[in-house]
Amino acid sequence: MIAIGFEGSANKIGVGIMEHSDDGKVSVLANPRHTYITPPGQGFLPKDTAAHHRAHVIPLTLEALAEANLTPKDIDVICFTKGPGMGGPLTTVAIAARTLSLLWGVPLVAVNHCVGHIEMGRMITGADNPVVLYVSGGNTQVIAFSEQRYRIFGEAIDIAVGNCLDRFARILGLPNEPFPGWQIEQRAKKGTQLIDLPYTVKGMDVSFSGILSHMESLVRDHDPYLPDAPYTADDLCFSLQETVFAMLVEITERALAHIGATEVLIVGGVGCNERLQGMMGEMATQRGAHLFATDERFCIDNGLMIAQAGLLAHKHGVVTDLTDTWCTQRYRTDEVLVTWR
Amino acid sequence: MPDTQPPVATLIKQGAEARVYTIPFAGRPAIVKERFRKAYRHPTLDEKLTSRRVVQEARCLHRIRRAGVDTPTVYLVDLKASTIYMEFIDGISVRDHILATSPLNHQHERELATKIAKSLGVMHDMDIVHGDLTTSNMMMRAGDNPSLVLIDFGLSFVSTLVEDKAVDLYVLERALSSTHPDTDSFFQAILNAYAKNSKGGKPVLKKLEDVRRRGRKRTAFG
Numbered sequence: 061m062i063a064i065g066f067e068g069s070a071n072k073i074g075v076g077i078m079e080h081s082d083d084g085k086v087s088v089l090a091n092p093r094h095t096y097i098t099p100p101g102q103g104f105l106p107k108d109t110a111a112h113h114r115a116h117v118i119p120l121t122l123e124a125l126a127e128a129n130l131t132p133k134d135i136d137v138i139c140f141t142k143g144p145g146m147g148g149p150l151t152t153v154a155i156a157a158r159t160l161s162l163l164w165g166v167p168l169v170a171v172n173h174c175v176g177h178i179e180m181g182r183m184i185t186g187a188d189n190p191v192v193l194y195v196s197g198g199n200t201q202v203i204a205f206s207e208q209r210y211r212i213f214g215e216a217i218d219i220a221v222g223n224c225l226d227r228f229a230r231i232l233g234l235p236n237e238p239f240p241g242w243q244i245e246q247r248a249k250k251g252t253q254l255i256d257l258p259y260t261v262k263g264m265d266v267s268f269s270g271i272l273s274h275m276e277s278l279v280r281d282h283d284p285y286l287p288d289a290p291y292t293a294d295d296l297c298f299s300l301q302e303t304v305f306a307m308l309v310e311i312t313e314r315a316l317a318h319i320g321a322t323e324v325l326i327v328g329g330v331g332c333n334e335r336l337q338g339m340m341g342e343m344a345t346q347r348g349a350h351l352f353a354t355d356e357r358f359c360i361d362n363g364l365m366i367a368q369a370g371l372l373a374h375k376h377g378v379v380t381d382l383t384d385t386w387c388t389q390r391y392r393t394d395e396v397l398v399t400w401r
Numbered sequence: 402m403p404d405t406q407p408p409v410a411t412l413i414k415q416g417a418e419a420r421v422y423t424i425p426f427a428g429r430p431a432i433v434k435e436r437f438r439k440a441y442r443h444p445t446l447d448e449k450l451t452s453r454r455v456v457q458e459a460r461c462l463h464r465i466r467r468a469g470v471d472t473p474t475v476y477l478v479d480l481k482a483s484t485i486y487m488e489f490i491d492g493i494s495v496r497d498h499i500l501a502t503s504p505l506n507h508q509h510e511r512e513l514a515t516k517i518a519k520s521l522g523v524m525h526d527m528d529i530v531h532g533d534l535t536t537s538n539m540m541m542r543a544g545d546n547p548s549l550v551l552i553d554f555g556l557s558f559v560s561t562l563v564e565d566k567a568v569d570l571y572v573l574e575r576a577l578s579s580t581h582p583d584t585d586s587f588f589q590a591i592l593n594a595y596a597k598n599s600k601g602g603k604p605v606l607k608k609l610e611d612v613r614r615r616g617r618k619r620t621a622f623g
């Protein structure tokens with residue numbers, strides 16, 4: 061069976077094609093993606109992001125089909141992101157999926173974006189039953205599978221970790237290319253001084269807004285780009301990463317201990333940060349657990365993850381009626397009944 | 402007789418942040434909880450968190466035990482080694498107990514909920530917030546009519562704020578619903594008993610409504 065997946069819940073639009081053969085073989089056939097980049101210091105607005113996705117969805121679809129060497133006749137199911145995400149971009153991509161479904165006569169499957177990340181990560185890494193740390197611009201969750209659902213054990217109670225990093229990158233005026241978190245990661249490598257920052261862990265939950273406002277006031281008090289500043293921009297990036305990643309690793313470890321699990325999987329855009337992966341790996345080693353992680357091709361939003369999760373559901377009989385193909389900005393990971401595990 | 406043999410420590414558990422060993426202490430069965438150095442953490446941050454938590458845990462264990470809540474007796478605190486020696490609790494965690502006996506029958510559920518609520522009520526009335534209420538951090542002593550033991554006070558702190566106490570209960574609610582999916586009535590029973598058994602319970606439960614509402618609004622985005 062061959063699935064095409066459409067993702068556009070935030071500032072990336074991706075189209076992925078995935079094949080599951082009858083003998084159990086899984087093949088990645090194509091996974092092109094395009095990112096809407098804004099000028100330094102600026103975030104992305106829903107309206108402009110939707111326009112970006114509208115402009116790229118057809119070229120990307122053609123590109124994916126060409127790369128996979130397929131025609132529309134080869135596609136068995138069309139999968140698209142139902143949510144969570146930004147309303148405008150989500151519906152733009154859903155309209156494209158619906159149109160192609162009618163045009164090609166192929167059924168639709170609506171997919172939860174977070175479940176897409178998890179299933180993509182499991183497929184690529186071979187992790188069987190991991191505790192999942194899902195970290196992106198919009199989400200920070202510690203997840204484990206139990207009784208047919210991906211249950212949220214811990215989460216950020218205010219802003220997502222990716223949002224915290226992105227906003228701080230904007231405060232420092234760092235470029236948004238390839239993405240703000242990458243800029244912070246590069247600068248952090250050159251930082252030497254650890255600045256004392258708020259550290260807020262409540263059980264398996266974390267909070268980042270206090271850190272962000274503290275960082276803001278540090279920048280306000282001393283311009284880190286001036287030669288006589290007590291700390292450099294590199295030091296600030298370093299301290300921010302060391303602190304927020306320590307919090308994330310800590311709540312992941314709390315979930316591992318509580319559940320008695322021995323596998324950790326990191327997914328989501330922040331999950332390709334090598335410092336975070338390194339820290340998580342060290343935690344895993346110290347407790348005899350095993351870390352699974354992927355690179356930016358798969359952990360940053362992409363179409364393939366939607367194809368993968370949609371195809372798993374479809375093989376277990378899931379089809380979304382055209383009338384039910386609406387999108388939703390809020391869609392919790394644990395709302396999805398997982399029938400394929 | 403002088404004790405010539407060095408005490409032998411046996412690892413029984415690696416918890417959320419510490420390793421727990423059984424070790425004889427002055428002839429009594431004891432454990433030593435060691436907050437070992439976390440390789441993933443920057444050394445400065447690691448030292449700060451570890452020393453703060455060792456002190457906090459020892460202090461809170463001691464204080465709430467004196468108030469009549471069952472917790473392990475603290476024998477010795479070694480700040481340099483980041484270890485706490487305490488009474489060994491012969492029993493099992495509430496998590497393992499629920500997993501082994503689910504579904505809980507109604508009577509048993511009410512009894513267990515009342516024990517938990519009484520301990521939490523006394524603790525909150527003393528303005529101590531646990532900070533990590535899960536079923537792994539509650540134990541039941543072996544034997545008939547087992548006493549409920551609160552453990553793991555590493556994230557605890559002192560606060561008079563109703564908000565902090567409500568968040569404490571919310572953390573427990575989330576831990577219950579994710580670990581033991583069909584236990585809504587169990588948590589409700591805890592809340593009912595908490596209202597009856599704690600002096601400051603009513604406003605905390607009212608605040609819990611707000612905290613939950615915020616939680617529901619926070620449904621995943623992008």
Ligand SMILES: Nc1ncnc2c1ncn2[C@@H]1O[C@H](COP(=O)(O)OP(=O)(O)O)[C@@H](O)[C@H]1O
Nearest residue numbers: 414416417418419421432473488489490537553
């Ligand atoms: N006093 C004790 N007696 C017996 N077992 C204990 C005792 N304290 C802790 N344990 C066991 O060790 C585990 C980890 O201890 P805990 O204090 O929760 O440390 P952590 O902060 O690492 O989670 C507990 O879940 C429990 O099973």
Ligand SMILES: [Mg+2]
Nearest residue numbers: 416417538553
């Ligand atoms: Mg514990």
